[in-house]
Amino acid sequence: MDKIFYILAALTLIAAFMVVISRHPIRSVLFLVATFFLISAQYILLNAQFLALVNIIVYAGAIMVLFLFVIMFLNLSRDLERFASWMPIAAAGISVGGIGLLLLASYRGAQISTDTVGNYDSGLVEQIGEVLYRDYLFPMEVCSVLFLVAMIGIVLLNRKERELPAKLPLP
Amino acid sequence: MNHIPEIIRTIPLSHYVALSSALFLIGLLGVLIRKNIIIVFMCIEIMLNAVNLLMVAAASYRGDSAGQVMVLFTMAVAAAEVSVGLAIIVMIYKNLKTTNIDLFDQMKG
Numbered sequence: 091m092d093k094i095f096y097i098l099a100a101l102t103l104i105a106a107f108m109v110v111i112s113r114h115p116i117r118s119v120l121f122l123v124a125t126f127f128l129i130s131a132q133y134i135l136l137n138a139q140f141l142a143l144v145n146i147i148v149y150a151g152a153i154m155v156l157f158l159f160v161i162m163f164l165n166l167s168r169d170l171e172r173f174a175s176w177m178p179i180a181a182a183g184i185s186v187g188g189i190g191l192l193l194l195a196s197y198r199g200a201q202i203s204t205d206t207v208g209n210y211d212s213g214l215v216e217q218i219g220e221v222l223y224r225d226y227l228f229p230m231e232v233c234s235v236l237f238l239v240a241m242i243g244i245v246l247l248n249r250k251e252r253e254l255p256a257k258l259p260l261p
Numbered sequence: 262m263n264h265i266p267e268i269i270r271t272i273p274l275s276h277y278v279a280l281s282s283a284l285f286l287i288g289l290l291g292v293l294i295r296k297n298i299i300i301v302f303m304c305i306e307i308m309l310n311a312v313n314l315l316m317v318a319a320a321s322y323r324g325d326s327a328g329q330v331m332v333l334f335t336m337a338v339a340a341a342e343v344s345v346g347l348a349i350i351v352m353i354y355k356n357l358k359t360t361n362i363d364l365f366d367q368m369k370g
């Protein structure tokens with residue numbers, strides 16, 4: 091069982107790294123889909139089955155279709171991006187290394203508590219639904235309002251403006 | 262008491278902390294070195310997923326459903342964010358005909 095975790099972790103890191111280094115945007119999207127599926131596999135290992143399914147549906151389904159649609163719509167695949175020169179890459183490496191050292195230093199002194207407050211079926215639909223609709227009902231309603239606002243915003247952003255003439259005469 | 266999942270018995274939580282930190286740092290590296298804004302967006306998604314993974318791991322080890330509900334909210338907000346962000350990227354592409362973030366300073370004024 092622990093071997094499965096380490097294999098999945100290594101594959102996840104490799105896929106995520108390939109997202110960063112592939113030059114072709116479509117390849118990046120496909121590696122990102124692989125990353126999401128591997129993270130869903132981790133959720134299944136952790137007995138969080140509902141979130142595993144939601145992760146596949148929302149991320150690998152909806153969000154990745156949006157990304158693929160935008161990449162194909164913009165026809166980006168013909169001009170491959172050139173990477174930055176060594177100076178920004180060195181700066182980025184130093185920043186990432188610094189934050190990594192910071193995280194490492196903060197974990198070294200940390201006491202990770204593993205006390206159990208509930209039972210280990212906490213990832214099943216029944217328990218999540220109970221907590222969601224009993225304790226977190228108001229945030230869920232706020233979430234639906236957020237989706238409504240996002241939808242209206244997107245429609246407004248991509249609307250063609252017909253009221254104004256196409257070219258205003260310059261003063 | 263129901264049985265403990267095997268992964269919780271055999272893997273310490275700190276390994277999940279290490280995995281999600283590494284994933285977060287890979288996403289951060291991508292945000293800093295890539296120039297295509299769509300790939301920068303994807304790297305932000307990787308960072309969000311790293312945080313989600315850590316939260317699910319902690320919630321599962323504690324047997325607490327509230328952490329997993331938080332992950333559900335994070336996914337909902339991420340979906341809204343991606344849709345609005347991609348709409349903005351399409352708008353920028355219509356104006357500038359590029360997705361290179363180095364050229365976005367032409368928008369000023």
